[in-house]
Amino acid sequence: MSQSVSPVLRECHRLRRHLRDLQAEIDLGPRVLKIQQEALADEDAAHKEHHDAIKRWKLKQKDDEGSLKTTETRLLKVQTDLNSATSKKEFDAKNVEIATATARKSEFEDAILTALGEVEERTAAIPAVEKKWADAQATFQRQQVEAAERLARLQADQVESLAGLEATEAKIPPEHRNQYNRIVKGYGPDGLAPVHGRTCMNCKTSLTEQQKTSLLGGAFICCPQCGRALYLQE
Numbered sequence: 101m102s103q104s105v106s107p108v109l110r111e112c113h114r115l116r117r118h119l120r121d122l123q124a125e126i127d128l129g130p131r132v133l134k135i136q137q138e139a140l141a142d143e144d145a146a147h148k149e150h151h152d153a154i155k156r157w158k159l160k161q162k163d164d165e166g167s168l169k170t171t172e173t174r175l176l177k178v179q180t181d182l183n184s185a186t187s188k189k190e191f192d193a194k195n196v197e198i199a200t201a202t203a204r205k206s207e208f209e210d211a212i213l214t215a216l217g218e219v220e221e222r223t224a225a226i227p228a229v230e231k232k233w234a235d236a237q238a239t240f241q242r243q244q245v246e247a248a249e250r251l252a253r254l255q256a257d258q259v260e261s262l263a264g265l266e267a268t269e270a271k272i273p274p275e276h277r278n279q280y281n282r283i284v285k286g287y288g289p290d291g292l293a294p295v296h297g298r299t300c301m302n303c304k305t306s307l308t309e310q311q312k313t314s315l316l317g318g319a320f321i322c323c324p325q326c327g328r329a330l331y332l333q334e
């Protein structure tokens with residue numbers, strides 16, 4: 101044999117593992133994007149909810165103001181009518197109504213104050229909320245630019261590595277090409293394994309002296325235990 105097969109298989113192993121890693125990173129892209137999209141959607145919802153809450157509190161305040169006005173008008177009328185009551189029963193009934201209306205008036209006043217406070221607090225927070233939403237959008241934009249750059253880099257590496265693998269595999273002696281192809285088809289990138297000392301680093305089985313000598317002589321050797329194509333570890 102004119103040239104040892106070890107450096108060729110070592111390089112094939114490195115490139116095949118590298119290609120597997122590249123593909124794994126590329127495959128991660130859509131999942132990362134989904135997480136980023138969900139984070140953006142959460143921010144969008146929080147931003148929208150902040151403004152919706154202000155609208156709801158303002159609406160509630162308006163409703164309560166209307167109810168307060170109605171209650172005050174009614175209260176005034178009952179108080180005016182009180183003196184014109186013609187019986188004790190009527191007088192007592194009007195007093196009960198006055199007490200009820202007074203309590204309701206107080207409830208509406210409290211509710212209006214609460215609504216005013218909520219609107220004021222949320223309105224004051226608008227600049228911070230807007231900034232948070234703008235930041236989230238900017239982050240998402242930046243992530244998309246970075247993801248596109250990253251994908252382009254990975255794909256370029258993939259093209260280059262595939263070309264390198266093809267060129268390297270062309271150096272495998274033709275008589276072993278079919279066997280090599282069967283092994284990598286069956287085991288993928290882990291169809292190749294280094295030998296350290298006399299040990300197959302895939303299955304930790306020791307080679308015989310003769311097998312090790314053949315390997316040192318540059319032969320194409322497969323592990324008798326796990327079937328991996330072997331090369332000498334550097």
Ligand SMILES: [Zn+2]
Pocket residue numbers: 293300301302303304305323324325326327328
């Ligand atoms: Zn082995």
